[in-house]
Every structure is written in structure tokens, then in C-alpha cells.
Amino acid sequence: MMDGRRALTLLAALVVMWVPVLIGQGLMGALAERDELAGAANPYWLPGEFWSLYIAAPLVAISACVLCLTPGLLLALAMGVGRCVGSWVLCGGALSIVVVSVAAGGVQGLMGRPLVGGGFVGVVAVCSLLAFGVLWWRMRGGRAVAWAVGRPEGWAAVGSLLIGAWVVAAVLGPKIHWESFNGDGAHAYEAAGLLLHQSAPFWAEGVGGIGGFPSWNTWLFTYPSSWFARLFGPIESSARLPWILYLMLMGAGLSAVIGVMRERVMSWIEHGVMWLQLTCYVVVMAYSATYNPWHADIALPATQDTLLMACFLGVLWAWLTDRRGWIVLFVMMTYVSLPNGAALVAMMLVFGLWVGRWRSWRNATLAGALVVSVGLGAGMPMLLVKMGLPGPGGEYGGGDLIGRLMGLNPWQWQRVLRVVLPCGLAPAAGLLVWGWQTRRGQMVTLICAAYFLLFYVQRETAVHYFVPVMVLPLVVFWTLRPLAGGWARPLWLVGGAAGALMAIWICVPRELGIDRSGHALGRAIEIRAAEGGAGRGSAYAAGDALHVLFPVTWDAAARGSFGGSSVPWRYYANRFDGDAVNYVVQALDAAPPEGMSREAEGAYGSWSVYVRDREVWLGHQAMRPAISIARPFWFALRWKAPGPAAGGADMTEPGTETERRSR
16 A cells, blocks of 8 residues: 555656656757668667667657656556556556646647647646645545555566567667658658647648548547657657557556456566567557558557557456446547547447346446447537637548448458467467456457457458457457466466567568658758648648659559658658759749749649759659568558569558548
């Protein structure tokens, strides 16, 4: 139990963990300026940058996570969820998303300017002091406050979260800091950046294709992502470092759910094997979850899908422990994380009735929270529009789902490997040993089966659609009866570790280049249009006109011309010296740029596109970025993009979101 001395010790420890980000905020920007290191023969091993890249930067990233989590962690203790480290961190993360985001938005609104740097740190510090006051008041009122960190198993859980986050931030550091945005990554960055100017991450009218995302059921990730933009500024890593936070929350959620289901906390060795299995998921999401033919971007979809799983694990934990208030919070957060969150909750409700009693209040709360979430999803967008505020985008609408279900293709058996490999082989095998599963483990198995079938039969799928069945098999595996004890337990642990190592070997790309095509093309672009701020400027719409020069669809890339999304090109435009500008996008009535010829008039609305040197243009069209996507046989998809390596990337299917968004 926690007393006053332990509470003060905890507060002091958390504040000490803030120190790296307080003194090292500029480190991330300094690393971003060292992007020439991405062209090294082996950009993932740079001994000359050992301290800054592999020690200091991960330390600052984890410190930023702890800073932002502190108010929620203290409130979670006061609310009685500190008995298990996993539930404490998971619930603390959920509370911080609410408290820190509301506080930052409110203070920013009063200031009338972006809340960044020391101002944001000050707001988090005040929130932390207020949360500590609530905790202290509860203890002084004679209420017992449980806290698990003082026990060995608690330290094992905390250590696994910190070490796992450190390893991911260090090993993937070059990709986090130096890789060019792809379309999804730049879109995630821009959406989160809206929150530095307004209270909601939705776009005003007239911004072009970028305005379709986020929608009402995809916006949650933008708020924690905006924390890192406030701390580190307008650099690529600000959109990617939130993944470290979400991985910590997801790992905590797994630990909490597994501990409740088997009524025994995980040991050091079990945490180690579990994080080795999570490494398979990390590799797949960092390198192969993408619509881009050249490389995946951690900024999206890895961040969004990982946060979804953290929220859904919160739903599962709250349901297992019959904490109805937490059920409501986590269901609503799951709903606004991604559209498949509602499907997961509905499946859990159906199979939860099989496990529990029909009249259980937890099931009624689960159903009620889902109904309320759906109702808010239908009403809130219309209310925002009526209030004259920017409304959510239309991506992932109901018509999209109906269209997917109208086109079925259940014969791509390779999709099974999207379950087997990312979870580390052994957990997928655990789904098949029904007799060794607990009753609640069987419920999770049924959720996995139903969810997998929902997307397996669809003609149009992508790797990241299968994230829930990449993660949930770990819950089943770690609650199997042989792992509870006996002679077979060491064999299962060894099998779990060996399967994870084999899956990592299969999933790691054979070429680990750092793509810099966005920088190269952006250096040659100038967009002469108003930025406007808060997503209202015409520069976003003007960026779409670049597709006159570079094709919008991946099909065009397959025919031999470099193309893709215009969102990262707009981000990199105007950021370099004007001497290298070869393309100008400007209004129709503007005077033609000197020395340039017009290639298009009235493109994508009221824009003219000019080119200075056609040879340079042809050179950019012929670009073949370094491919860093895993290309094993488990991606059975439609086409192969050209590249220096034989075969090329094979990562998207007909009619994906990226293609539809760009039309």
C-alpha cells in the first residue's frame, strides 16, 4: 500500500525522469539536421553518433513519454488501479490523453497562440501537481491506495516497458529521425499539427484531398501526437516518437490482461519473451505496414493501430475486472481510434455473453457504451458543422465498408501469415490448442477468428487491417494452461522465444535503406500560395496540383514513373534554398516565373504548374528510392513497384485508401 512517504518518493522519481527532455529538447531537432547520415553505407550503425543516436535520443524520447503520462499515472493511483503495474500504466495513459489534451487546448485557447516548449511543460507540471493533490487528499482521507511497483514483479513490469521502449527507439533511430515522410506519415504529421492552432484536428473547406482525414472515428491519435510536436517542433520524429508511447501502453495492456486472466503476474523471463514476440509486430509495422511502394512510415499507420490495441486491451481489462467506469472510457476511446474498434467491441460483447452471464452488468455497460459511441459518431460531426467549426473528414465512411463487403476474395491464403508471423509463430499456434485454453482465453480466440474472417474474405485489405490478430494471440498464448507451471512450461517459453526469433528473421527487410525521395523532390518545389494557419490555407490544395508532374496513383509508379502522395512534397517544399527550385505552383492570375515554362493551367482547380528544366523533371520521374519493405511470400498482392532490387515491393491492393484519397 502507498503511504505519504512513498507518494512523495514516486512524485520525485517521476520528476527526475523529466530531466532528460527538459535539458535535451533541442536534441531531436539537432539530429534531424544530421540527415546526411542517412546516406551512410549502413545508416543503422553509426559509431560516431553512438551517444546522441543510441543513448541520448532514446532517453529523451522515454522522458517525454513519462512527462506526459505523469498526470494520468498519479490520478490512476488515486482511482485505485495501482495494484498491477500494467493496469496502472494503461489507465494512466488513458487519463493523460484526456487531461493533458484538454488542459493544453484550453490554455492555448486563452493564450491565442500555439502552446509549445516550456509553456507546454508548464501545463503538464501544473496538471501533475493537481493530480498529486487528488492522490494526497485520498490518502489523507483514510482510503487505501494500492501500488505494485514496490514488489519484485512490479519492477519486472516497469523494467520491461522502459527497456522495450529504449530498444525500439535506439534500433529504429535512423528511420525515426531521417527518413522522408511518405503520404500517410505526412498526413499524420499535418493532422496532429492542427492542434497547435485549434481545438479539433479537422480541416476547413478548400484544402484539397488532405481534408478527408481524420474522420470522427480516426482522430484520437492526433492528440498525443501533438504533445511531441509541442515538445520537439516541426520535424519528422515528432510524428513518429508517439509510437514509443503507444507501444508502452500496449505492452502494459497486455501485461494487465494476461495477469487478470491467469490470476498471476508475469515474471522477468516472461516479460522478456513477450517483448521479443512484440518485436515481430514492431518490425512488421515499421517496415511493411504501408501503401507506399518504397517504404513504410512509422508515423502512420503504426501509431494509430498501436493506440487502437492499447485502448481495446483497456476494454478487455475493464470488462474482466468489472470496472464499469473504465469500460465506458476505453470503449469510447477505442471507437474514435479506428473504425475496426467498433467491430472489436461488438465481437467482444457477443463472445463475452458466452463467457459471462447474460444479465451481467459489465455486458450491459459494454453494450451501452458502444451504443453511445455510435450515437455520438452520428451526431457530433453535424453539430460541429452547425456551429461553424471544421467537421471531420469522410474517410472510412459507412459506404466504404459496404463496398469492401460487396467485393469478396477468400482465396488469398497467404493472408494467414499476417497472423502467424507478426505475433511470433508460437502465439498463433496457441490459438489452435483449444483444450489448453482457459474459458476467457477461448473468448479471445473466438474474437481473433471472427475478426480475421471479416477481413480475410474481403478483396481489398492491407497489412495493418490485421493488427488486432497480430496482438491478441499473445493474450491466448500467455494464458495457456501449460504455462501455469509444470515440466512443459520451460519448453513453451523456449518455443515462444525461438518462434519470435524466426519470425523476426523472416520479416526484417533484406535491404534497410533510408528513403530520402521526399527531401530530394521537395528541394525542387516552390508553392506560391497562402499557408493560412490552422489548416485553412490554399497551399494544401495547391500541393495537389503537383500530380500534374508526378502521378497520383501507385499504378503510374508501376508503369515506370515516380509518383505518390503530394502531402509530403508540400511539407518539404519551400524548406530549402531557392537556387534548386525546378517546379512552381501558383495561382492562375500570377505572373509567370522567369525562365519557366507552363506545363498545366487550371490544374486541380485554379492553379498553374511551371517547370524550369525538363531534364531535371525527367530525372525526378525516374527516381527509384531505396526499398525497405519486407517482401516475403506472405504478401500476396497485386503489383510490384520498380526498384533497384529484383522483384520490388508488393504492398498494396486495388482501391486502397491511399488511391481513393488521391482521386
